[in-house]
Amino acid sequence: MESGFGTRRRTRLFDDLLALFLAEGFSQFTLDDIAAALHCSKSTLYTLAASKDDLVRRVTVHFFKRATAAVETTLSRNDDPRERVAAYLTAVGAELAVASEVFMADLNAFPPAREVYEANTAAAATRVRQLIEEGVDAGAFRAVNASFAGDLIATMMVRIQQRDVGKATGLSDAEAYTELATLLTNGLRT
Template structure:
């Protein structure tokens, strides 16, 4: 799978990935065939095969592209603010904003598709680790209550996994983006002295 992530893309391929992300976010992807996708993007199947050798690999590559861009935007948002509580809130709320365009069908397709679910799970683990680092920095700076950062991050990771697996949506009716905003509020209010 690293082969897809490591492949250099041309400007046209990057544009196609952006179009694929927009299409998948809006309508999901499980129901599309490669012929459907090519027709929607007004390109040939051979153009799609230049992106990935089959639909599963294309879904994987598009999911990687989506999360890579989302991560860059989240980190840019965090870089704009100061203070531990504000950085944690900015991080989690920004994650939520990145998921706002995602339709329920897209999120359901991700949960039901192993190659896409793997990417989401990996990004969820990385996000939970990033929150752990932000908490540790805040505790070390005396800006946050002296909590066990690894435990707090584990709690966050558990909720993030439940969001990713669609359990929060099923139990609460909250969309993933809303759930991340609620998690940000709960976490930052609980950490402030």
């Protein structure tokens, strides 16, 4: 069992790795480069993951766990069912806004990291469907088929994640989520 210090140190290393990757991407780095940037040894990195590929996947998981917690915290501050869908999608966009274009391109180009993003996109789409159902049940939204709305949102979220929206519109992922929130919320209102 790890000590509190060991757990804190691992978390700090993952936070430092995440900051590095968010700013500069990860594809161009070797483990030696990463160790130098973090002022640690490669053996320290090997305590986090067995390879660079595994390290990138684990850092990506760390990113999305942190982002999910932050989004849910933001959502918990809003009890108005009319505003919760927009608050959720806007918070998702805000969490993605910290990622550089190079990080997002690397994320999309590296299958293990892309799979983590895809899984989180699917979970977020499910969460939005739940929020729509809550809004419909509360009378805040017109009676819509929440499954259809959820599927529509999931499709757009996947297009955002796959960089298709950015290519078609020039919007960043964060900007696309903000636009989706505005469009969706105004379309659902009674």
